[in-house]
Amino acid sequence: MIPPASAPAFLSAAGWEHAAIVPLAGDASFRRYFRVIDGARRAVLMDAPPPHEDPRPFIAIAEHLVGQGFAAPAILARDLEQGLVLIEDFGDLRVKEHLDDVPADELGVYRRAVELLADLHRTPAADLPPYDRAVYQREAGLLTEWYCPAIGLPVDAEAYVRAWDAVLPIVEQSASPAVTVLRDYHAENIMLIDRPEVRGLGLLDFQDALAGHPAYDLVSLLQDARRDVPPEVEAAMIVHYKSIANPPADFDAAYAVLGAQRNAKIIGIFTRLWKRDGKPRYLSFLPRMWDLLERDLAHPALAPVAQWFAGNIAAEKRHLALQDQAAA
Numbered sequence: 001m002i003p004p005a006s007a008p009a010f011l012s013a014a015g016w017e018h019a020a021i022v023p024l025a026g027d028a029s030f031r032r033y034f035r036v037i038d039g040a041r042r043a044v045l046m047d048a049p050p051p052h053e054d055p056r057p058f059i060a061i062a063e064h065l066v067g068q069g070f071a072a073p074a075i076l077a078r079d080l081e082q083g084l085v086l087i088e089d090f091g092d093l094r095v096k097e098h099l100d101d102v103p104a105d106e107l108g109v110y111r112r113a114v115e116l117l118a119d120l121h122r123t124p125a126a127d128l129p130p131y132d133r134a135v136y137q138r139e140a141g142l143l144t145e146w147y148c149p150a151i152g153l154p155v156d157a158e159a160y161v162r163a164w165d166a167v168l169p170i171v172e173q174s175a176s177p178a179v180t181v182l183r184d185y186h187a188e189n190i191m192l193i194d195r196p197e198v199r200g201l202g203l204l205d206f207q208d209a210l211a212g213h214p215a216y217d218l219v220s221l222l223q224d225a226r227r228d229v230p231p232e233v234e235a236a237m238i239v240h241y242k243s244i245a246n247p248p249a250d251f252d253a254a255y256a257v258l259g260a261q262r263n264a265k266i267i268g269i270f271t272r273l274w275k276r277d278g279k280p281r282y283l284s285f286l287p288r289m290w291d292l293l294e295r296d297l298a299h300p301a302l303a304p305v306a307q308w309f310a311g312n313i314a315a316e317k318r319h320l321a322l323q324d325q326a327a328a
Contacts, residue, residue: 003034004047010084011036011045014077021045035089042089043076049083056080058207062087064126064180070116071195071202090202096187096227106233113190113221114237116200118245121179121214131181131212133168140164140261142268148313150271151320155312166304167257171213174248178211185217186224214247215255216262223259223292225266225285231295256299263293274322283323290318 001023011019019038030052034045048055055078065072073087095113099106144157184205191202218241222234242251267289270282297306309318 001032001034003045004049004082004084006079006082007034007045007047007084010077010079010082011086014086016041016043016086019043036086042091044073044087044089046085046087047083048085050081053083055083055085055207057209059085061126061128061180061182061206061209065203065206068120068123069199070120071191071193071200072206073202073204090191090193090204093192094188095190095192095201098192099187099227106230107236109192110221110229110233110237111240112200113185114218114241115244117185117214117217117221118241119199120182120217121245123180125178125211126180126209128180128209128211130178131175131210131216133165133172135210136168136171136261137161137164139265139268142272143264144268146268146271146275150275150322151317153313153317156308160308160312163304163308164261167302168261170250170257170301171215171254174250174254175213179214181210181212181214181216182206183208183210183216183220185220187221187227213254213258214245215251216258219255219259219262223263223296225263225270225289228288253299253301256296256301260293260296260302260305263289263296267293271322280323286322287319294318 003021007021008017011017011021016036016038019036019041021034021036024033024035024044030049032047034047036043036045046055046058048058059075059078062072062075066074071090073090075085075087077086078084095109099109141157141161144155144160148155182203182205185203189203189205191204193202195202218238222229222237238252238255241247248254267286270285270289273279273282296302297309
């Protein structure tokens with residue numbers, strides 16, 4: 001977490017020439033974040049180095065969200081050629097850590113997060129590519145591409161694609177009108193901030209946003225890859241969302257399909273982070289992901305996909321301690 005060599009000149013040009021730069025956070029991608037401190041002023045430096053990263057989608061979505069009255073970080077300065085962006089600092093009070101310290105706030109905080117989504121889904125979608133069948137299939141395929149080879153398990157990948165083709169129409173038929181899907185809306189990317197002039201909570205990590213189904217971000221929030229959300233909280237928040245957002249009648253089925261799709265994708269991504277990128281710490285999340293995926297597969301709408309898993313990945317192959325392999 002050493003700042004890029006170009007950071008001091010970038011900050012000086014932006015009026016932060018005397019600021020200190022301290023590490024803030026890494027990322028599952030190539031992005032890194034640093035806190036910039038100049039007396040009482042605070043900002044965050046995003047290092048999104050090309051060609052691996054492109055900060056323009058983050059900037060575009062941030063500006064869209066701010067324009068709709070949501071609390072995305074203000075863009076203070078940018079150098080797209082070097083991949084440097086100076087953004088507003090929302091502080092350190094993330095939802096995850098707050099709920100770790102004050103678990104009694106869980107229902108109240110999740111209600112706020114669900115109400116923010118309902119507000120977002122009532123506003124016009126950003127100008128974004130569609131979250132369509134090709135993207136869903138590509139993402140779900142990360143499980144057969146990375147997890148199955150990692151455990152030495154040959155599977156019928158073509159039948160896997162056919163199984164998803166059988167269930168994805170449930171999502172496609174109820175995805176109109178499309179909404180802005182942030183795609184990583186969960187407790188580590190939501191900030192508790194004191195900003196009464198904006199809607200709800202502080203938003204981070206939305207550069208991969210697409211236009212798609214409103215259930216996706218609800219799944220991201222309530223089937224969190226990094227935090228246990230009690231099933232009773234998940235159920236209560238789904239009811240709350242439906243009471244204020246008036247989604248289509250088949251919303252529960254779409255939620256289950258998108259939950260299964262997202263959880264299969266994340267199992268593949270976390271395995272790839274280990275095998276390709278040398279980041280084995282993400283393997284510790286896989287037991288939670290398999291538990292969530294199996295809950296989603298129990299929904300009748302997922303029958304073709306559940307049958308594929310039953311015939312290709314036995315239960316004992318779903319809960320392997322891959323972190324032990326990584327440490328060996």
